[in-house]
Amino acid sequence: MIKAIKGTKDIFYDEIPKWKLLENIVRSVMEKFHYSEIRTPVFEETSLFSRSIGTDTDIVSKEMYTFTDRSGISLTLKPEMTASVMRAVIEHSLNKKFNLNKLYYISPMFRQERPQAGRLRQFHQFGAEAVGSRSPLLDAEMIIIAYNILKKLGLKNLIIKINSLGVPSSRETYKKELRKYLTPKYEQLSPESQKRFENNILRILDSKNEIDQQIIAGAPILLDQLDENSLIHFEKVKKILDDLKIPYKIDPKLVRGLDYYTNTTFEISSSSVGAQSALVGGGRYDLLVEQLGGKSTPGVGFAAGIERILLACQNENLFDFSPNPIDLYVIVLEKQLSPTAFKFAAQFRLKGLITEIDYLDRSVKAQMRDANRLNAKYVLMIGGEEFKRGNVVLKNMSTSEQKEVNFSRIENIISLLQNKSF
Ligand code: AMP
Numbered sequence: 429m430i431k432a433i434k435g436t437k438d439i440f441y442d443e444i445p446k447w448k449l450l451e452n453i454v455r456s457v458m459e460k461f462h463y464s465e466i467r468t469p470v471f472e473e474t475s476l477f478s479r480s481i482g483t484d485t486d487i488v489s490k491e492m493y494t495f496t497d498r499s500g501i502s503l504t505l506k507p508e509m510t511a512s513v514m515r516a517v518i519e520h521s522l523n524k525k526f527n528l529n530k531l532y533y534i535s536p537m538f539r540q541e542r543p544q545a546g547r548l549r550q551f552h553q554f555g556a557e558a559v560g561s562r563s564p565l566l567d568a569e570m571i572i573i574a575y576n577i578l579k580k581l582g583l584k585n586l587i588i589k590i591n592s593l594g595v596p597s598s599r600e601t602y603k604k605e606l607r608k609y610l611t612p613k614y615e616q617l618s619p620e621s622q623k624r625f626e627n628n629i630l631r632i633l634d635s636k637n638e639i640d641q642q643i644i645a646g647a648p649i650l651l652d653q654l655d656e657n658s659l660i661h662f663e664k665v666k667k668i669l670d671d672l673k674i675p676y677k678i679d680p681k682l683v684r685g686l687d688y689y690t691n692t693t694f695e696i697s698s699s700s701v702g703a704q705s706a707l708v709g710g711g712r713y714d715l716l717v718e719q720l721g722g723k724s725t726p727g728v729g730f731a732a733g734i735e736r737i738l739l740a741c742q743n744e745n746l747f748d749f750s751p752n753p754i755d756l757y758v759i760v761l762e763k764q765l766s767p768t769a770f771k772f773a774a775q776f777r778l779k780g781l782i783t784e785i786d787y788l789d790r791s792v793k794a795q796m797r798d799a800n801r802l803n804a805k806y807v808l809m810i811g812g813e814e815f816k817r818g819n820v821v822l823k824n825m826s827t828s829e830q831k832e833v834n835f836s837r838i839e840n841i842i843s844l845l846q847n848k849s850f
Contacts, residue, residue, distance in 0.1 A: 434543055435540075435541070435548045435550065436549055436550040442749070445747075446738050446741070446749070447738070449581075450581065450734060450738065453580045454532070458573065461530070461569065463530045463531060463558075464532070465532055466513055466516060466533050468506070468513065468516055468535070469512075470506060471505050471506065472503070472504060472511070473501065474492070474502040474503060476504075476515055476720070477492060477506075477508075477511050479719060479720060480511040480688055480719060480720055481686050481687060482687025484627040484628040485628065485687060487508065487539060490540070491540050492504045492539070493505040493507075493538045493540060506537055508686075509533050509537070509553060510557060510686075510688070510713065510716070510731070511716075513533070513559075514557075514559070514720055517717070517722070517725075523559060523560055523723065523725045524723075527560050528558065528559070529558070529559045530556070530558045530559075531556065531557050532554065533553075533554065534552065534554040535553060535554075536551070536552050537550070539551075544704070545701075545702055545739065546701055546702065546735065548735060551733060551735050552734040553733055554734060555732060556729055556730060557727060557729035558728050559726075559727040560726065560727070561726060564661050564664035564668065564692075567661075567728050568674075570728055570729060570730045571588060571674060571694055571696075572672065574696055574708045575588060577732070578698075581746060582744065582746040583698060583700070583737075583740055584700075584744060586696055586697070586707075587699065588675060588694065588696050589694060589697070590665070590676050590677075590678060590679070590692065590694040591651065591678065591679050591692075591693050591694070592650075592651060592654060592662040592691050592693070593683065593691060593692075594650065594654040595657075595690055598654055598655045599630075599650070602648070602650045603630065605648045606629055606632075606648060607629060609646075609647050610629070610643070610647070613643050618635060618639065618640050620637070621637065630650075630683045631683060632644065633681040633682075634683055661691055661692070662691070662692065666678075682694070682695055684711060688713040688715065688716040689711040689713055690711075690714045691711070691712040692711050692728065693709075693712075694711060694730070695708065695710075698736075698740040700743040700744050701736055701743060704736060706736070707733060707736050709730065709731060709732075711728065711730075712728040713729070714727065751802075751803065752782070753803035753804065753805055754782045754784050754803065754805070755776075755781040755782045755783060755806065756773075756776055756782070756783045756784075756808060757783070757784050757795070757802065757806075757807050758772055758776075758783065758784070758785045758807075758808045759786070759799065759807055759810070760786065760809075760810050760811060761810065761812050761815075762811040762812075765810050765815070766786075766789075769810050772835070773785045776838075776841075776842065780846075781842065781845060800825070805826070805845075806822055806824055807825060808821070809821040809822075818834055818836060819832045819833060819834050819835065820833060820841070821833075822845075822850070831850055
């Protein structure tokens with residue numbers, strides 16, 4: 429039997445209301461902050477991601493779904509959205525048309541990671557990008573938007589961590605210091621961190637390995653090396669969050685996986701999910717557009733993992749959906765009336781009533797059972813003597829009251845049901 433690819437998921441029935449709830453909250457919050465939706469293709473030229481995310485990152489070095497199409501072009505399923513949004517901004521000259529572009533998205537992403545709870549190969553993110561301003565207001569806005577969405581879902585056990593990576597020059601000085609500190613300890617580092625020592629030394633700070641963490645505890649701190657402007661910027665971001673009483677912790681080890689960050693980085697995690705506790709990650713990327721060949725344009729953004737957020741909601745028992753009842757079930761008492769039932773149902777449906785009929789040639793008793801299973805508010809029975817008289821029988825399922833009504837004017841039936849006047 430053909431099965432879904434490992435690390436991918438089918439989403440249906442009971443899961444759908446959760447996704448819709450989350451998506452509705454995302455859209456409503458984003459639109460209040462006046463972000464406009466952007467939808468980009470699922471695949472892009474591979475070089476877009478290698479140039480922006482950086483070849484030394486986990487994503488580019490081992491996680492991308494890359495393939496060559498029939499014309500020999502190397503394509504990659506998008507592993508994250510920032511690069512695609514920036515490509516679109518440059519390609520359509522949006523940064524020339526508008527001084528500031530505030531965009532949001534909800535989209536699938538693809539990374540070939542080892543699947544586990546909260547880590548998939550096709551997963552979904554929502555996120556925002558604000559392109560065109562260096563204002564610390566926007567750094568804070570990203571945190572506020574993401575935090576608001578999570579709070580609106582009802583999540584409680586949230587932790588916001590923020591840090592600043594400064595500008596590349598101070599980061600380079602810091603990297604040298606870190607290298608100096610770690611060199612005598614190289615042999616004790618985990619194999620993963622030894623690899624990072626060579627090609628992405630900052631990421632050692634991210635290591636979850638216990639011995640690495642002990643070593644890192646004594647390492648010099650990047651925040652201590654920030655240049656004046658980055659420090660001022662960071663102070664402003666913190667002040668805005670303080671004023672709005674957004675709780676956060678400063679985590680000088682928060683470096684995040686991608687190469688393109690400058691200044692602010694942040695992460696929102698939840699203690700309600702297991703090892704994969706990061707729900708949201710984001711930060712400022714003032715050099716990215718330039719790196720992709722556009723005119724120098726600052727930007728800031730975040731991405732949030734939908735599956736992980738839903739897992740956190742599940743673990744905090746936030747979901748209690750009972751299936752939506754249907755308005756009406758049309759039952760046929762005689763099989764030959766099935767097309768009539770179908771015609772009636774079509775009219776009810778087009779007038780806005782959620783209507784179901786039997787498609788399986790079931791007995792009257794089985795149709796009634798089905799109506800009960802679907803929590804139908806009303807049942808309409810077609811057939812028998814009543815039908816010969818030009819009438820149908822309506823039954824209110826909560827009171828069990830029945831009423832014979834003429835079906836020549838279907839509007840009468842609809843208004844009876846819509847006004848719940850019986
Ligand atoms: P990143 O784009 O790596 O900064 O990730 C941002 C957010 O996306 C993370 O905090 C997770 O919530 C989510 N995420 C990243 N990778 C995965 C994955 N493989 N499976 C599920 N969610 C993910």
